[in-house]
Amino acid sequence: MKNNRMFKAIAFTMAALVFVTAVPYKVNAEKNIQETAAQDDGIMEWQNYSQYIYNTTNGLMSNEVSSVVQSDDGVVWIGTGAGLVGFDGSEFMEYGPFFHFDGVNDIIKTRAGGIWCATTTYGAAVYLGNRFQHFDDVSESVSNYATAIVQGADGRIYEGSLRGMLIIDPDAGYTRTELTGEDYFFTTSLAAGSDMVCGITIDGDVFFLSGDEEAGRIEHAVVGQASVEYADGYFIVGMADGSIGLISENNIDGGILYKLEAPIEGTAGTGSAVNNFYYEKDARLWVLSDGGIGYYILDNGIEGLKNSRFIQCTFDDFESGFTDMMMDYQGNYWISSSKRGVLLLRTSEFVDELSQLEYDMDSINSVYEKDGLLYAAADSGIVIVDTEKNVCVESDMTRLYEGKKITDMAYWNGALYTAVYGEGVYDEEGSCVYEGTRVNRLEVIDDDLYILTASGCIILYSDGNVSELSEKDGLYNTHITGALAGMFGRKTEERLYLASEGAGIYVFKDGELEEIIDENSGLPSKNVNDFAEYKNGFFIATDNGIAYYDGRKLTELKKLPEVLDGKKCENLFIKDDSLYVVCSDAVCVIGLSELFEKGETGSEAAYQFYDSQSGFFGTVTDGGQAFMDESGRVFIPCGRKIYSYVKSDEQVDISLLKVMLQSVKESGRQVEVVQKGDNEYEVSLAKDAKDIDIFCSVFNFSNADPQVRYIMHGVDKQYTVMRLSELQHILYEELEGGSHIFWFELLGDETDEAGNAVAVQRIVLTINKEKTMLEKLWVKMLLLGAGFSILMYFVFKDRKTDKPEGGNYEGSYSKDKEK
Template identity: 20%
Template sequence: MSWVVKETASSVQNAEQFTTMRNTFRLCTLLFYISLSAPCGRAQGLDPAKSISQYSHQVWQTKDGLPQNSVNAIIQDRSGYLWLGTQEGLVRFDGVRFYVVDKKHVPDLESNYVWAIAEGSDSSLWIGTRGGGLLHLKGGKSRAYTTRDGLPSDIVVSLAFDSHDNLWIGTHEGGLTCFTAGDFRTYSTAEGLPSNTAQVLLRDSKERIWIGTGGGGLSCMVDGALSTFNRKQGLGSDIVTALHETRQGLLLIGTTDGVRVMKDGRITPFTVAGRKLAEVVLSIQEDRNGAIWFGMAGGGLVRVWKDRVDRFGTKEGLSDGLVRALFEDREGNLWIGTYGGGLNRFSEARFDSYTRSEGLSHDFILSICEDGQGAMWIGTYEGGLNRLKNGSITQVTTRDGLPMNTITSVCSDRSGAIWIGTNGKGLARLKEGRVTSYASPNDQNDHAVLCMLQDSRGQVWIGSNKGLSRWTGEFLETVNVFGDLPLSPVVALAESRAGHLWIGTDGGGLVRLKNGERTLLTRRDGLANDFVISLYEDGEG
């Protein structure tokens, strides 16, 4: 029978917005980003050295075109399309739009509830359903196989092809069956299968078929012969919920009692740094960079890489904590099918984000500078100063001698010292691990440092709500650039290639300091606005 697909509403790409705030500070951002230089060529996949929250994360739900928010199965076909199994039909996703295959459009489909999907060597699709048996789609034509055709159960929960293109079908309470040349060969408890619910199937690199059962443990099919492993052999639980073979040839076994690993026929608990993963695992995926992802029954995602374990659940932004399906596509993106939260995707972002999750003391950032060794210094609101280098973050706070923890400006000088401007308690310097606070000729109790600059002569200039100062090497010297005019806060500093100092003010216009002489430019001179919050010299000077 011929069939067509129905297009649903297109998904809308999420646009990230950043809010800026102006309150005599130059710039405040909620997230700090460093751009990546992504190499060309083969897709690199997800960098396991990053925290999960640093990946780009997208979610698609019914409002974006999914027919239903339970995603039970995910595959990618030879054409690059993703196919999803949901409770309301089979779905094809091209990255923009969802196309639905359901009973309305494919009369042979007797149930919209899709448990499993597999692609044959001829690029045809096989779909296991709950109550509707098995559906075959090829070249726009469909064919259903049910108990009327010899299928032992119409509830098909797992599918796998062997190397001879035979389709193995796991059913609920009907056992395991092999579909070859139009015939079904069924294995049940009568033939040695420990349970008639074959809920997980896996073909491994040695062409063996592994069967995870719903109460009888784990079985292995080799040349028609079955062998079984259960709690007596160390399985932990006889209810097997997930199977995955690693690139090292280890068999990972998810059960209702956590994860076990089989090596050379021996089953042991899966441990990381001596700790077991003892939660219920519903899905397992090893990505191309060697990180192993576990989909939990309520606990979201667990990622294991080397001796590191990271978690990502609903608190961190996952749309649902019950993860039924995991799949890595050809581009290295990780797709996550959830029970009630729709489809999630992790991909490498064009920017790395650093927040509290990565170790920042606060997400409200007021100032950033880079020192001569390539370390980034990040001033925060009430979180002190952070140093970021090679992904590692350390903090300097009032406990280390800072006069306060709200850092409005940071500057690195050529000696390696870090100058630290605060929002009310003036200036400090960090050098060789020691913090020194400097008195100001102004009242330091309300002295907010807003910008700093070291010029080509090595002089450090400090702009604040008290005007302009210069560090002489021993003390702060006030520099009067306003003459008899009212003092304005200095919020921006820049040195031109000609060696002139340009000073942007909060309401007092723009000042140029050249060889000790000042020139004031305001709206009366053609300046667009007397509030000058940033300065940049272009290629023409």
């Protein structure tokens, strides 16, 4: 298990060493990946993983993270220096001092699915579904500062602390056994083998436990604080000096079989501690240290570790203090750091084209691809990448524009033309074809080159002629961002459409301004970024979504996915009946045939949406120009990175996603939730409970945006159906007393005979609310009886009042009858 950095302050000597050696550095590791990727499938191809960092800037309660683990319901549990965090993929649930979590040194998931923590002030803690049970102040001999925790092969929980150890048996009513004495002071790390538990003390002793009894001890085996992990019959020890040792579980008397130095630059031989290991069975052994991270490729198993190849990894803005690692059930890697928070490496449809290059790239403004070469127009020149060999290519062009800000490139008349900010446009030979200070974009339309500037549009015709549209032609105070020419709708003469930032779309006919399409015409925004021609009209990308112009007017797209509402859309492409929308922080691919189909009101065209929750972690460079090659691959400039994407026919298996009941609150207060079975829960509410807040979610790090629905039987008349991305807290007000059944369902792609989507997973929540006095049946019956009695009283009273004068009614009747 991990070497917990949160209590390194106690070992002040080691802390000093950590401070000296944990300086960020640049590692020449991707070169190793490049050289051996063709020969070994065990090498990670990080260009196929999207990278996202969770830290205090986006919601994590602390950047000092000790541990990360995933529970069976999909929640990722993160131990931090400020407390415990549960993360469902969209929202952080914080458990701080109020829940007796001032800090967490270690987290494990038991074989039965339980979550146990080693806390800094309240000993061990177990999560019981809706609350935590702490094991603090249970012994005068064992410290409440828990340092490490592990589940043994016997099912018991072994907790190390600053003073002694505690063994807890969950199957026997959480009975506890103490291991006291100086031999068990400050256990820095624990690991469970197939027969015994191994621990390491701050004094450097390695001890072995078989049940409650010590089975062996190697005194002073290591120097300083160390960590231990178990893999296939061996205990692997990580040491403070950066070295690694192996101990056979079957021969603990043999001591450390051998030591080797983990070849992490900045770690081995420098005193930078190995904090933890992560074992991918029969594939890799990861080494996590203060100075870096890497892995051994286990061609011959753990026993052949000393002969295994080691690959070091580097990740942007996440370079030191590595503490823990795990793989979630969707195959994504999570890595924690005591300095940087948590890094998510997600398997993605997006390829980081520059991940394997050792090149200090400036911000990239546009991208162009031709003949296997990727051209990046950056703030400091042009970078050319051979995408097959993953190397940068030097050329006359790169040397010519070195140090210059390149805004765009375009291939025209058999040559590549380059826009240089502050200078103009140049051909491949370096000759200036247009001199101007602020060129935004180059477009090739009908064999002519359109130069779009901050003040107008210059057209270089293929026959050598030149024309210009500027302020004198009606382009006032504008910034031209896109161009399109053609005959659309029923128009018989060609128009030129110029997109602008701030004025909408200028329409020119024969060089004369004909009209301006802006917000008064129904345009979502006057900031227009791009066009894409389709059938008799064209799509328009704006700062507030997209629109379609049919040559006469803007057409309402009723089936347009709502995920694009309010999105800043930068670039548009059309390929194989799909519309590709590149937004500032997302990519959406929409089926065009369905977009214009007449059908059920409110239904959406099929689409795929990628954002930070589903694989696209980039932010498009402001004003950046993406590019689509002939195969349909889109290259997107995102700051110092280029992400590429090509549409895949593979569909996400919705049934593999996990539905979760995150919380139930009453008037803002957490309600105790009792789990009755798989995805079956129950809560009890007092009779004065008013607002009920139910928070359900689906753990999802795929590109899928499935539909979900919910219903409170007896309260809701029908299901509420929505996309997962639209799901929020579900509120019920003034719920009547009694028992209510709430369903939350994840819908798959299949439908029943009636055409309704079939649920693939369901959460059932029973809400038992105490009835008020008026809601109770016996009270209702009593009140009903009282009401009936009062009614009868007045009925008989009225009859008595209506008797005839002269005495007895029946006597009078008799006399009349006798007459």
